[in-house]
Amino acid sequence: MVPLVHSPRAPDMADTADTTDTPDKPFYEHHVFFCLNQRKPGERTCCADKGAQAAQEHAKKRIKQLGLAGEGKVRINKAGCLERCEEGPVVVIYPQGTWYTYVDNQDIDEIIDSHIVGGKIVDRLKI
């Protein structure tokens, strides 16, 4: 049978190890996706028209400044449309799957300080 997905290495016993005794640890403790989708004038609203790029850049810089960037810690990523355009700009944090909207860098800082550093959801920005 032909595999549907190319694998860079052949399967070995490590790939079939019993996974029932320990849950998988996520690669990042917090994986953060900012929608940066840009639409043409006159089309449906989009996050790029509401300051998404500046917010993503601010978050990335602040996470680095806090020493939180990297494997096992935090990753700030760009995303295309996440289909919650009218509620945007939007950001989603995994593995919790918590969605937020924001207005300015103070909101981004609050999400970082409370959710990412403190482990507490920011109810006022949650969507």
Ligand code: FES
């Ligand atoms: S444009 Fe951001 S969710 Fe659709």
